[in-house]
Amino acid sequence: MRQLGELEAEIMHRLWAWGRPATARDVLTDINKERPLAYSTVKTVADILHRKGMLARLKDGRAWVYTPTCTRQQYTAALMQDALGENPDPAGALASFVEQISSDEAEALRSALRAVKRRNSA
Incomplete structure (x- = not known):
């Protein structure tokens, strides 16, 4: 298993800490408390984590809701x-x-x- 990149790790650490499914918008809102980041960037990285098998996702309306596949x-x-x-x-x-x-x-x-x-x- 490859070590996570910086933003990948930020996203995963938040999801692990929250212990609940979350949207890219949820993650972005939290990251933006520390530094500005574009929604498209968080969404792209969440999709990459999904393709790598690190996140599962389910459609909720128009948004994907992400959940870690491992602890x-x-x-x-x-x-x-x-x-x-x-x-x-x-x-x-x-x-x-x-x-x-x-x-x-x-x-x-x-x-x-x-x-x-x-x-x-x-």
């Missing part, structure tokens, strides 16, 4: 999996990663590993 966590996991898959030494990459994370992140990783182990044992 932020699933997207992040796919990026991490791609990075590991491209590395000839995934164990070394993981060791380097663990050396760089905070103690809270390390505890979150241990907790996630325990949860997966419990699910796989059931």
Whole structure:
């Protein structure tokens, strides 16, 4: 999975944070609180995200309503999996990663590993 471009990420982060379907106009209104952007630009990028499989869309009157097809966590996991898959030494990459994370992140990783182990044992 390819990393998102800047505007793609802005759109996805808003949709993930909102946890509800939204139109390109909804996204534009929120982005325009920080910087001016054209409706056509947001609409085009939302359509690109739909073609990439990142957004599902349903027609609501004349507008498309967009919903993420994956969670932020699933997207992040796919990026991490791609990075590991491209590395000839995934164990070394993981060791380097663990050396760089905070103690809270390390505890979150241990907790996630325990949860997966419990699910796989059931």
